[in-house]
Amino acid sequence: VTFDLVGRSNLINRSGAQLIGVPPTGAIDMAGLLNKRYELGRLVGQALSDESYVQDLDIPEDETAEIKVPLRISTFPLLETSGRRIGVITLIKDITEVVSLERELRTAERLTSLGTLSAGIAHEIKNPLSAIDLNLRLLESEVLENVHDGDTKEYFRILREEIGRLNAIVDNVLRFSRPSSAPGGPVDVAGILQRTVDLLAHTCRERAISVDVRIEADSCVLWGDASGLQQAFLNILLNAIQSMHEAGSIRVSLDISGGDGPDRSCELTVQDSGCGIHARDIERIFDPFFTNKSGGTGLGLSIVHRIVSDHKGTVQVSSAPGKGTRFVVRLPMAAQEVLS
Template identity: 35%
Template structure:
């Protein structure tokens, strides 16, 4: 059984304009939240201009509508219809007072439902953007994760590295004997795996407390040319083409050249993996370049790989989060910390099956 209001929201009704005090209406028109007011018959009697902007529909397209009419509106895109249905189920059918969602532009919204005797049978939905709150929440989560990582890495690094060093030494001593037995390949595999374990430990230590930058003048053009040269052969083996855009020679930043190289290398290798994981016959392309934007330089790395959805983008820089089978989830977390230590930031945009674009913003030396 559905409630009287649930039924009224769904069933078509004849809209009759309800007079509202013009002072109150003017106030509601200028607040930063979206508002929708349904009467006791489930007919939308008021919506402010912020709400029209959220729905991306003109006023005449929704006034006097029920939920059914709104969902049938061909001007309302599929994503918004899906979120509207979910919100209806959560708040109207399940009785929850709030519902949160991320829209197709990556913005976060909280929808609240106000009803009861004080509303005189009407139902008020408010839509408030909470993207800033979510950003603060994610930053706090990252800081907590990094603090935990610092304690964890400090306690395990010493205990693990000592036995690994001993194992490596004994394997090197056994190497001539394995060579005589024709099993030299075993020694190479063991040494390679020990080195990989050491690299993972190093990543843990770097993530928890990246070393202080060795500051110097870094020409952006020379930096990108060197990184592209280092990755070109690996890209060709994976069926990718790296295209370095023409660069201005006067773009110079202040920072640690090794750390900057680490960040760009990490992003190019991520791009190669994203192209490989796409799994079709499309020729993989990676674009690398930089341009001046006021007092900053924007370094970009874009690819036509598998792309990422909104949920993945939200967690991309969180420590330990990875979509790779053998990933540690630390590469982008480390990169983000390095760039912040240099007074910059990393932004990312992506679409599933279209590709991803990373932009590193850093202050220029004037």
């Protein structure tokens, strides 16, 4: 986009017009630009008034803009052949994919380092925990031979229950920290998804949650670990269920994206009507031990991210408080020659 010295655009291409939110044949002045994209307008105004230019400056999504995408901005002086300045050239680039890749990289780095640390801690805890469990059972059998009151039995029951909970947490930590070791094979994603939904049918009925499942793909087969993928789908659906404190709905769909090309993928979408997630928490939901749920371990979605990454896939989340949450998981499909 080029602006003259009074701040009115005199040349704008189709992509620039779309990102700003004006017709391709239209024009925009500084007041309009500040109204549509304030930070972009401020940078152009700064270049016009102070001759202060920027190069590859990233600005975050603008919630007030028509197209909510992060931008990379560069401004340069627009000069005549004589060298006289007659305006400002502004380069605007949509960096949604760059930001997404950077976020994935940061998440992967955090998960790798935390996974190594968590595995060491879990192994250190597992051995003494097993010893405590064994000795508790021996003690219980001795004590209850001579003591028959209900309170003592209840104390032992609580201790066993809490040791079981600790064991479950440690097992989750180990599951998160180690890559999948299960042998790969052809996986019918639609079949796994339907079985996972069936597993949770009773829970959903009890909580008055309706589940709408739409499987649009006739054949969605990939090469991977069926057990691991079922665990990932289960964790996503449990997250959706737990986000609703009263009756609600979950929409689940499975389709194929990418046409017939090399990017052909199984695409699973899970949309719930739950409480939603604050924007400040979106980037942290895959971090181990991060949770806003009372009694949660913060490992469910970390395990999802690990399993999906092991299958060379991606998982994306969009959400807003009070408007529910949408998970989109994309898993590369196996080539026909691999399946054969």
